[in-house]
Amino acid sequence: MADLGTPAPPQTDQAAVSHWGDRFAAGVMWSVALGVVALLLWIVGDVLMGAVGGGPWAPGEGWWAYFTAEPRSLGVRGGIGSVLASTGLILTVCLGVALPLGLGTAVLLTETGATRGDARLARAVRRSLDVLAGVPSIVFGLFGSVLFCEVMGMGFSIKAGGLTLACMVLPIFIRAAEDGLRSVPEAWRQGATALGLSRAATLRRVVLPAAFPGLAVAFVLGVGRALAETAALLFTAGTVTRMPGSLDDSGRALSVHIYELAMFVNGGEAAAYRAATVLVLLLLGINLAAAAVARRYVLHVRPSA
């Protein structure tokens, strides 16, 4: 072994080279990461500036009137009250269908599979979901318009829009929920089983609580996809700006509202920016809330993890 007082020179050279290489690589990664943050700030900033620069939101009334009043002059004036209501109803229908179906499928994919038939079914389901997740939303829109609006006779309605969205959200939600369930250590399932818990009890008392942070992530991904969706709703929920009276009425989602204002309404840019601000803040809020819930939960149950 070499004497401690005389370090070998070639090694030092190599170390120096890799040192600079490390620095360079770290610099590249930092700038890429900063670029991502900058891009987000740019988009949010642009939307906010556009909204603020576009004049008063609802002249003569308080700013909150913007959130309650119905749109006037094709949405250029007035508020977005009915649009928010439609968005909420569409989202409710979508999640009401997608969450139970999705959670059930995710549980099927992760918690069964003892037999060869199970494994084969799981593989087929997983492959179908991956294909479905890649289908463009306009295709879902056309599919929903044919199946729900025409064949099932729902017409342009919040119901049809919500169901179409559910079809779209399902693959994303299921795969994310599956990841969440899979992250639960097998040792906990074994432990629960060895303690005399039935499969249902193991799922309810051990697996689902432990998977909660992952399920929250899946929920946010699903909601985000549903809130941002435009194309699939154009053909199914429609573009009517009236306050919806029931789920059979047509209703205009927030994203569709932005699209219509930006594309087809003269002088609609300011109003589009305003609506976009609301949408971005909504998504941001849901993300932060879910992250906070998940973090708090993780801190509570997994301090060492």
Place this chain on the structure above:
Amino acid sequence: MSLPVLNEPDLHLVGQVRPAPAVAHPLLRACCVTVSYGGKPAVRDVELEIAHGRITAIIGPSGCGKSSFLASLNRLTDLIGGCTVSGAAMLEGHDLLAPGVDPVALRRRVGMIFQKPNPFAMSIRKNLEMPLKANGVRGAADRRDLAEQALRDVGLWDEVSGRLNQSALRLSGGQQQRLCIARAVVLRPRLLLLDEPCSALDPMATQRIEELLTELRGGCCGLDSDEESPLTQVVVTHNLAQAKRIADDTAVFWVREGCGVMIESGPTESVFTHPQEEETRRYVSGLQG
């Protein structure tokens, strides 16, 4: 329920350590138990009697089917795809491998401790109370009392009584394993299976677990009953010294013709000092395995 009186706060040996019963009658009798994966037997034709109120060690080299055999005794093998178990294992007159047996009810009678401590990501209290609740103990006060009793049984009460609502994952490895034992013992099993319970622990923690196991052999309180009853245990271990220290009986598993078999069993003393088989002799003297 009589709570044992603790004289010293750091005393972890609760209750008296009673010697194992001299006359052994079997609690469990395994007949021709074969465990196969995908049709290929991992361990074949095991004939073994587990004596009531004693600790039986299963020793042998890796891959000889010790853990598979152990897992078949509370039907955890049911969870593994492609795994089939044949033969019979009579526990108090019932064949627990028979198709009609409800594995969920069986597992309450036959508990299991794993190599790596696996407390749930819940508070210490909930780790004990949740299984009780799931097993039908209705009263919250009953659950709390039983949980406390179980923690005392494993000598954990003094260490954790002030932080029962903290996550069990904050405990040290040895404490986690004792919590897992408490969680199993509180259901008052007739038989406790332990699959290398100390192999993930340091020597100090190992010593405490070993003391705990010999003490539980003497008796522990639990669900259904106020009086202490001995807890029969089967311990799979790679640690021969551990088998010598804690086991009353020892069974040696070996691989013959590519398949695990049990080659000999008997009182630990005689298995280690007068082995009948050449493999056992070489294994226990450290020449092979």
